[in-house]
Amino acid sequence: MRTVFRLFIVCFFGAAIALGLFYAWATQALNVSAPTEDESAAHAIEFRIPPGSSLRAAVQILNTAGVPLDADLFALLARLQGQGGAIKAGSYVLSHGETPQTLLQKLVGGRVSQASVTLVEGWTFRQFRARLDAQTTLQHDTAGMSESEIAQKLGLPSLEGRFLPDTYLFDKGSSDLDILRRAGHAMERALASVWQARPQGLPYKTAEEALIMASIIEKETGRPEDRAHVAAVFVNRLRIGMRLQTDPTVIYGLGDSFDGNLRKIHLQTDTPYNTYTRAGLPPTPIAMPGLAALQAAFTPAASKALYFVARGDGSSHFSRTLDEHNQAVNRYQRGRP
Known part of the structure; x- marks a missing residue:
């Protein structure tokens, strides 16, 4: 009987010691340091877990990155917590002070490392x-693709104006197509929302025409407070059949041949985007409008202005008549009283 008792005691203390050692391992900081100039500075290690990877595959990736981690012990830790097959794909950062326990929670929770990219209003x-x-x-999956190939890949009829400017967070290693797809869906939702709530009397036959108008408003607006008034000018012109006569559309139509200096000959040279030589809206958007420009296209100011000219400080002067406009041009553009 004493022998059995002693064996029990030995097994109990042995199990306790093993459990203590396992707990110590699970909560001990992993070695994520690498030699630097001072030979002691710790650094973070970035690694990516591909979709469908097993827990052991993840450990192998970390081992390859220089992080010593025992696959058997890590698998045991996951099984004890009922998380053996629950890791999520993505890019991760292993920082100084991370333990096997915190690493497991990061992989299970999908706490991936992220980056961001900002797409700016008015960009092409x-x-x-x-x-x-x-x-x-x-990941640059669009490398080598033409614009028509990208449009086909995204299921879009064209690309200009189809992406909502914003700051997009993404998992490092994501495809550039994913960012474009998200920005495209965001624009679709934004346009659908304002189109559905549009007031009566606007001169747009389709949401596409409104998107084109929003892109022009975006390019023509120097100050946010002028946006609705710029929209009013172009909406008023469309209503009476007056040509839009907006320089940004002409510049867009010139493409790579534009050298930054818009000349009279450019305004007289007919292209599908020359709103001096052609009536109505151009065939496509000329830039990516932001939400504010979209809203302005649907809610122009209550104004009868048909003209505007830049004052030189970023703002614009709006006029109802050509005589008033010419006086404003003399004052603000030619320096005449």
Whole structure:
């Protein structure tokens, strides 16, 4: 009987010691340090878990990154917590002070590392694409694709004006197509919302026409407080059949040939986007309008103005008649009283 009791005691204390050692391992900081100039500075390690990876595959990825982690002990920790197959794919950062326990919770909770990209109001799709191309944390699946191929991939009829400017957070290693898809869906939702709530009497036959107008308002507005008044000018012109005569559409139509200096010959050269030579809206948006420009296209100011001219300080002077407009041009553009 004493022998059995002693064996029980030995097993009990052995199990307690093993459990204590296991707990100590699970709560001990992992080695995420690497030699630097002072040979002691800790640094964070970024790693990516591909979709469908097992827990042991994740450990192997960490081992390859230089983090010593025992796969058997880590698997046991996960099983004891009922989380053996629950890890989520994504990019992660393993920081100094992380333990096997906190690492497991991070993988199970999908607490991925993120980056962000800001797409700016008034940019063209080419500018959007250049910003995405410059993101080193993105996977560039659009590399080598033409714009028509990208549009087809996204299921869009065209690309200009189709993406809502905003700051987009993304999991490092995400596809640039994912960002474009999210921005495209955001624009679809925003346009659908304002189109559905539109007031009566606006000169738009389709939501597409309103999007085109919003892109012009975006490019023509120097100050936010002028946005609704700029919208009113162009809406008033559309209503009476007057040509829009807006420089940004002409510049867009010139494409790569535009050198930054808009000349009289440009205003006289007919293109599908020259609103001096053609009536109505251009065939497509000329930039990516933000939410404020979209709203202005549907809620223009209660104004009868048909003209506006830049004052030189970012604001604009609005006029109802051509005589008044010419006087404003002389004053603000030519320096005449």
